[in-house]
Amino acid sequence: MKKILLMGNPNTGKSVVFNRLTGANVIISNYPGTTVDFTQGKMRIDEEEMMVIDVPGTYSLDAGDKAEEVAVRMLKGGDIVINVVDATNLEKSLNLTMQLIKKKKPMIIALNFWDETKHKGITIDFQKLEEMLGVPCVPICAVTGEGIKKLTERLKEAKFSKFDYEDKEKWHVIGDIIGQVQELSHHDHTFMERLGDISTIPVFGIPLALVILFFTFKIIRFIGEGLIGYVFEPVFEKLWTPLLLKLSAILGSDGIIHDILIGKLIEGKIDYGQSFGLLTTGLFVPIGAVLPYVFAFYVMLSVLEDCGYLPRLAVLVDGLMHRLGIHGLAIIPMMLGLGCNVPGILSTRILATRRERFIAVTLLSIAVPCAALQAMVVGLMGKHMVYGLGVVYGTLFVVWLVLGILMAHLVSGTSPEIFMEIPPYRRPYLTHLLKKTWIRTKWFIKEAIPFVLLGVFIVNILYTLGIIQFVGKYTAPVISGIFGLPKEAIGALLVGFLRKDVAVGMLAPLALNLKQLIIASIVLTMYFPCIATFSTLVKELGFVDMLKASAIMIAAVLIVGGMLNLIL
Amino acid sequence: MNGLISLVNMRSGQNGKIVQIDGGAGMNCRLDALGLRVGKTIKKVSRQLMRGPVIVSHGNTRAAVGFGMAQKIWVEIEQP
Numbered sequence: 001m002k003k004i005l006l007m008g009n010p011n012t013g014k015s016v017v018f019n020r021l022t023g024a025n026v027i028i029s030n031y032p033g034t035t036v037d038f039t040q041g042k043m044r045i046d047e048e049e050m051m052v053i054d055v056p057g058t059y060s061l062d063a064g065d066k067a068e069e070v071a072v073r074m075l076k077g078g079d080i081v082i083n084v085v086d087a088t089n090l091e092k093s094l095n096l097t098m099q100l101i102k103k104k105k106p107m108i109i110a111l112n113f114w115d116e117t118k119h120k121g122i123t124i125d126f127q128k129l130e131e132m133l134g135v136p137c138v139p140i141c142a143v144t145g146e147g148i149k150k151l152t153e154r155l156k157e158a159k160f161s162k163f164d165y166e167d168k169e170k171w172h173v174i175g176d177i178i179g180q181v182q183e184l185s186h187h188d189h190t191f192m193e194r195l196g197d198i199s200t201i202p203v204f205g206i207p208l209a210l211v212i213l214f215f216t217f218k219i220i221r222f223i224g225e226g227l228i229g230y231v232f233e234p235v236f237e238k239l240w241t242p243l244l245l246k247l248s249a250i251l252g253s254d255g256i257i258h259d260i261l262i263g264k265l266i267e268g269k270i271d272y273g274q275s276f277g278l279l280t281t282g283l284f285v286p287i288g289a290v291l292p293y294v295f296a297f298y299v300m301l302s303v304l305e306d307c308g309y310l311p312r313l314a315v316l317v318d319g320l321m322h323r324l325g326i327h328g329l330a331i332i333p334m335m336l337g338l339g340c341n342v343p344g345i346l347s348t349r350i351l352a353t354r355r356e357r358f359i360a361v362t363l364l365s366i367a368v369p370c371a372a373l374q375a376m377v378v379g380l381m382g383k384h385m386v387y388g389l390g391v392v393y394g395t396l397f398v399v400w401l402v403l404g405i406l407m408a409h410l411v412s413g414t415s416p417e418i419f420m421e422i423p424p425y426r427r428p429y430l431t432h433l434l435k436k437t438w439i440r441t442k443w444f445i446k447e448a449i450p451f452v453l454l455g456v457f458i459v460n461i462l463y464t465l466g467i468i469q470f471v472g473k474y475t476a477p478v479i480s481g482i483f484g485l486p487k488e489a490i491g492a493l494l495v496g497f498l499r500k501d502v503a504v505g506m507l508a509p510l511a512l513n514l515k516q517l518i519i520a521s522i523v524l525t526m527y528f529p530c531i532a533t534f535s536t537l538v539k540e541l542g543f544v545d546m547l548k549a550s551a552i553m554i555a556a557v558l559i560v561g562g563m564l565n566l567i568l
Numbered sequence: 569m570n571g572l573i574s575l576v577n578m579r580s581g582q583n584g585k586i587v588q589i590d591g592g593a594g595m596n597c598r599l600d601a602l603g604l605r606v607g608k609t610i611k612k613v614s615r616q617l618m619r620g621p622v623i624v625s626h627g628n629t630r631a632a633v634g635f636g637m638a639q640k641i642w643v644e645i646e647q648p
Contacts, residue, residue, distance in 0.1 A: 059601030059602060060597070060600075060601045062597055062601075088628050089627065089628050089629055091603060091627060092602065092603045092627075092629055095600075095601065095603070120628060122628075171605065196630070197613050197614070197623075197625075197630075200613060200614045200616075200623045200632075201580070201613075201614040202614070202615075202616055202617050205614075206617075311632075314632075315616060315620070315621055315623065315632045316616060316620070318616060318620040318621050318632070318634075319616050319617050319618025319619055319620030319635075320618060320620075322618075322619070322620075323618075327634070328620070328621070328632075416634075417621075417633075417634025417635065417636050417637050418621050418632055418633075418634045419598055419599075419602075419621075419631070419632065419633055419634055419637060420631065420632050421602055421629060421630065421631050421632075422623065422630040422631065422632055424628070424630075
C-alpha cells in the first residue's frame with residue numbers, strides 16, 4: 001500500500017486535511033503541537049487504497065526536537081509527500097518545503113488558508129510557484145473543504161522537484177521565489193489582529209485573561225447546571241426511578257442482589273446520591289451528575305483552543321511558570337487536566353525535557369482536580385458553595401505554586417525557554433467544535449462508566465464483607481487524628497483509587513460538616529490519582545519517577561490535610 | 569554603532585533589524601526555523617512580566633521568544 005505523508009509547519013492545518021482525506025476523527029486545535037505522535041488512516045483514490053499519515057508539524061528537518069525526529073524517520077518510509085503550506089505565511093513555510101525538495105520524494109504542495117490570504121492583502125500566483133518548483137501546487141481551504149477534491153485528483157501528478165540550490169543560499173532563494181510569486185497590498189490591521197496583539201500586552205492581557213477565565217467557568221456552570229436541572233434529573237426521576245422501583249419490588253426490596261443493583265432504599269425511596277446500587281448511584285454519578293459538566297467543560301475548552309487563545313495564555317503565564325521549573329506552554333496540560341488528568345498527562349509531551357515533564361505531571365496529578373471530581377464537590381457543597389469552593393481552589397492553587405517552586409529547586413535537569421509561534425486568532429467552526437467535544441465526551445463515557453460501576457460494585461462488596469469497617473479501625477489515627485475526618489471516610493479514600501467522583505459521592509451519607517467537607521475534597525484531590533491517571537503516569541514517567549511522584553503526593557497530602565485541620 | 573540594543577530593551581511597537589545573535593548553533597537553528605535571522609526586520613509587539621517572553625512579529629508571523637534568548641538577540645532600531 002502506498003504511504004502518503006502529510007507534512008508541514010506546526011498549526012498549518014495538516015490534521016484538518018487529514019480528516020478531510022480519510023474521514024477520520026482527529027483532534028485539531030489552534031496551537032502548535034497537537035499531533036505529537038503520528039496518526040494514520042486510509043483513503044481510496046481510483047480504487048487504489050492508500051495509507052495517509054499525519055506527521056507531527058515541524059519547521060525544519062534538523063531533528064532539533066522529538067517531533068522533528070519523528071518526521072525525519074517517517075519521511076524515509078513515505079511514497080508521496082503532501083506538503084501543507086500556510087499561504088498566509090509563505091516565506092516561513094517554504095523553509096521546510098526547500099528542505100523537503102532536497103529529499104527527492106514525489107511531492108505535491110497544498111496551499112492552505114487560501115481564503116485568509118484575501119483578507120490579509122496577499123496575492124499568490126500559485127501557477128508560477130508550480131512552474132518554479134516543478135511540483136503541483138493546489139490552493140485549499142481545509143476547514144471548509146474547498147480544494148480538497150482538486151488535491152486528491154492531482155495527487156497522482158506528484159513528482160520530485162528538480163529545483164536545486166546551495167544550503168547557505170536557502171533564505172536568499174526563498175526570498176527570490178517569494179518576490180516572484182507573491183504580491184502584498186497594504187491592508188489595515190483587522191480587529192482580530194489588533195486583539196491578538198493586545199492580548200499579549202500585560203496591561204491589557206492579564207485583565208483580559210481573568211475576564212475570559214471567569215466567563216469560561218460561569219458558562220461551564222451555566223451549561224452544566226442547566227443540563228442537570230432541565231434534562232438529566234427529570235429523565236432520571238420521571239423515567240428511570242419508576243422502573244427501578246418496580247425492579248426493587250420484584251427483588252423483594254432486600255437481599256444481596258437488591259443491594260448491589262439498587263442499593264439501600266432511603267425511607268422507601270431511591271436516593272441517587274446515597275442508595276449506592278449499580279443502577280442507581282452507579283449510573284447517576286457518571287451520567288446525571290458528572291457528564292453535563294464534562295460536556296460543558298469540553299465545549300469551552302474547544303472554543304479556547306480553536307480560536308487560538310491558549311498560546312497567548314501560555315505567553316502571559318510564562319514568567320510565573322518559570323518559577324515552577326516549567327514554561328508557559330505547560331498551561332495547556334494543566335487546562336486539559338481540569339477536564340481529565342489522563343489527556344492532561346499525555347499532553348505534557350509538548351514539553352521538551354524530562355525535568356519539565358516530571359514537574360508538570362506531578363503538579364497535575366496532585367493539585368489539578370478533574371471535572372468529575374469538581375462536579376461532585378460542587379454538588380456536595382450545596383449552599384456553602386462560594387466559601388467552600390473558594391477554600392478548596394485557593395488551597396490547591398497554593399499547593400500547586402509551593403510544590404512547583406520546591407520542585408524547581410530540587411529536581412535536577414534543565415528547562416529550556418519558551419520559543420514558539422503564536423497563531424492568529426481564528427473563528428472556531430461549529431462542526432469542528434462539536435466533533436471535538438463529541439470525541440472527548442465519548443472518550444469520557446467509555447472510560448468513566450465502567451470504572452464507576454466497578455467502583456460502586458466493589459464498595460458494596462467491601463461493606464458487605466466488613467472490610468471497610470476493618471481498615472477504618474486501623475487507619476483511624478491518620479484519617480481522624482490528622483485530617484479530622486470520621487473513620488468511615490476511609491471508604492471514600494479507598495474508592496478514590498478507582499474513581500474520584502464515586503469517592504466524593506461516598507462522602508454524602510457521612511453527614512460531614514463544612515470544614516470536614518473541604519478537607520475531604522482537598523485530600524481526595526491530592527492523595528492519589530485515580531487508576532486511569534495512575535497507569536498513564538507510570539507509562540509516561542516510568543517506574544522510578546512514579547515512585548518519586550507518589551512520595552511527593554503522600555507527603556504533600558499529610559502536610560496540607562493536617563494543616564487545614566488545624567487552621568480551619 | 570548607533571542604537572544597537574537587545575530585543576529585551578527594545579521598546580514595544582519599535583521596528584528594528586536583527587544584526588547579531590549571540591547564541592550557539594542550536595539556538596540559531598531554532599530561531600531560523602521561525603524566520604528570525606540576522607538581517608531580518610522585526611517589530612516588538614510586547615514584553616511579559618516577571619522576565620517572561622518577548623513577542624515579536626515579522627510579516628504575518630508572531631513569535632514568543634524566551635527572556636534569556638531575547639537578551640542575546642541584538643537589534644538596530646529603525647527610526648520611523
